Amino acid sequence: AGFLLHAAVALHQHFVRNQPPAYAGAVLSAQLQSLPIRLRGEARAIAHSPLTVQALAQGSDTERQNLVATLRGFYPELHEIQILSEDQAAGRSPIPGSLSTTQRKLIDALRERPDSTDAMTVERLSLRFSAPVRHPDDNRLLGFVLLARDLGDIQLLFAGTPLLDGYAELQQQDGNRFETLLKRGDESLKSVSAPRYTEISGTPWRLATWSAPGPTGLLADVRMSFVLVWAGLILLMALALALIYFYGNRALQDDLAALTKLFSDISHNRMRKSYNVQLEEVQPAYLIMYQLGKLMVGKHLAAVNSAGMDHLSQVHNRRSFDAKQREIYQQAKEGWPASLLILDIDDFKRVNDTYGHDAGDQLIIQFGKLLKERLRSSDFVARLGGDEFCVIFPNTPLKRAMELADRLRRSMPATVELAPGVMHALSWSGGLSEFSRHDQAENAALARADQALLEAKRGGRNRTQMKAA
Numbered sequence: 001a002g003f004l005l006h007a008a009v010a011l012h013q014h015f016v017r018n019q020p021p022a023y024a025g026a027v028l029s030a031q032l033q034s035l036p037i038r039l040r041g042e043a044r045a046i047a048h049s050p051l052t053v054q055a056l057a058q059g060s061d062t063e064r065q066n067l068v069a070t071l072r073g074f075y076p077e078l079h080e081i082q083i084l085s086e087d088q089a090a091g092r093s094p095i096p097g098s099l100s101t102t103q104r105k106l107i108d109a110l111r112e113r114p115d116s117t118d119a120m121t122v123e124r125l126s127l128r129f130s131a132p133v134r135h136p137d138d139n140r141l142l143g144f145v146l147l148a149r150d151l152g153d154i155q156l157l158f159a160g161t162p163l164l165d166g167y168a169e170l171q172q173q174d175g176n177r178f179e180t181l182l183k184r185g186d187e188s189l190k191s192v193s194a195p196r197y198t199e200i201s202g203t204p205w206r207l208a209t210w211s212a213p214g215p216t217g218l219l220a221d222v223r224m225s226f227v228l229v230w231a232g233l234i235l236l237m238a239l240a241l242a243l244i245y246f247y248g249n250r251a252l253q254d255d256l257a258a259l260t261k262l263f264s265d266i267s268h269n270r271m272r273k274s275y276n277v278q279l280e281e282v283q284p285a286y287l288i289m290y291q292l293g294k295l296m297v298g299k300h301l302a303a304v305n306s307a308g309m310d311h312l313s314q315v316h317n318r319r320s321f322d323a324k325q326r327e328i329y330q331q332a333k334e335g336w337p338a339s340l341l342i343l344d345i346d347d348f349k350r351v352n353d354t355y356g357h358d359a360g361d362q363l364i365i366q367f368g369k370l371l372k373e374r375l376r377s378s379d380f381v382a383r384l385g386g387d388e389f390c391v392i393f394p395n396t397p398l399k400r401a402m403e404l405a406d407r408l409r410r411s412m413p414a415t416v417e418l419a420p421g422v423m424h425a426l427s428w429s430g431g432l433s434e435f436s437r438h439d440q441a442e443n444a445a446l447a448r449a450d451q452a453l454l455e456a457k458r459g460g461r462n463r464t465q466m467k468a469a
């Protein structure tokens with residue numbers, strides 16, 4: 001909550017702070033205004049000082065120079081202090097250095113108006129003041145005090161004022177036009193907003209300020225922007241909570257699905273290498289179930305194997321087939337006819353590759369089931385491995401076996417469903433042969449059938465080939 005509050009306030013300030021504070025111009029103009037007032041006060045104080053009166057009334061040039069040196073110590077911010085006698089001002093006696101035109105203008109202005117107490121001129125960033133020095137007893141004009149102040153500190157004032165993102169100029173009036181003395185901020189704002197002028201009374205200056213355009217639309221309203229920022233943050237928080245809830249829930253659902261798969265596999269007597277259980281809380285229970293499941297499935301497979309059954313297709317396994325083959329081989333030696341059909345599912349590998357190993361298993365399971373259902377109960381069905389099955393037809397000569405194989409092919413469904421909605425076109429290739437009393441090996445018939453199967457595959461699959469003894 002603390003973080004959100006902080007974020008809300010920070011964002012809110014960011015939205016509304018673009019405007020320069022309204023007081024910035026007033027503060028600066030008040031400070032500028034005080035400069036001539038202070039200078040005027042200083043000029044008058046020096047003019048009325050008994051030391052100045054005495055230095056001008058009776059003192060020598062050296063005494064005046066000493067007074068000026070003392071005053072410089074008192075007023076370090078003044079860059080010029082001069083005290084002239086009336087004779088020097090009127091040109092009747094010499095002065096150290098010379099008077100500038102401005103200084104002369106100031107003195108003339110005071111002479112023209114005998115009642116005036118001071119005169120001021122403004123040059124580029126410097127103020128000049130002059131005040132007459134009169135004798136306190138008879139008001140006789142003794143001379144003039146001339147002061148000048150370099151306005152370098154205006155620049156400091158100007159640079160230190162909090163105008164923020166605005167733009168400001170200090171302008172000086174020169175007849176009808178205004179000359180720019182100082183600038184500050186982003187000047188490009190002059191083209192996008194109108195200036196606001198603050199006159200600086202007692203000076204020929206004015207302050208012109210241009211504000212950065214404030215926020216527009218809804219955010220222009222301070223209260224509205226605050227509400228919007230809060231609403232945005234609350235929305236974000238709600239979204240974050242929803243996401244945490246969603247993902248937490250999903251992890252639980254995924255784990256339940258994994259456990260369900262584990263139970264289903266155990267009930268089908270098979271196990272995968274691992275099941276994807278994510279939540280730490282579910283892990284211990286899962287590990288116990290996994291170990292128990294492995295034990296149960298292992299025991300079941302051992303039992304089924306020893307019973308001679310293939311655990312997947314539920315037909316006889318290879319070991320059982322070998323025993324049956326031996327038995328039939330012996331019978332064949334005694335003249336009993338028997339045939340053997342090897343069946344291999346077409347394109348089985350593609351089922352594994354396309355739909356996954358589970359779907360492949362499903363095809364093996366269903367194929368085994370179909371063989372048992374469609375064949376006679378006296379026929380012996382076994383899975384030799386992979387997608388390869390074998391049927392032994394006892395007491396059946398080759399010709400009859402061929403009929404049975406054809407009948408089997410016709411009775412098989414065209415498609416099987418490997419998973420909900422996953423249909424697969426079923427086809428198989430067959431190799432048929434018979435047991436013969438002349439065979440030298442138990443698996444001679446199987447080898448012939450294998451060759452016939454190869455021919456069936458080569459011939460384009462989905463057919464049965466026969467190879468007599």
Ligand SMILES: Nc1nc2c(ncn2[C@@H]2O[C@H](COP(=O)(O)OP(=O)(O)OP(=O)(O)O)[C@@H](O)[C@H]2O)c(=O)[nH]1
Pocket residue numbers: 312344345346347348349350352356357358359360361364385386387457
């Ligand atoms: N799902 C599953 N696949 C198995 C099993 N045993 C063997 N396989 C796979 O079955 C495939 C058998 O390959 P093939 O018989 O060469 O392939 P096919 O697509 O039937 O080719 P053709 O017989 O020429 O039509 C191999 O990829 C084996 O990995 C099993 O128990 N379950």
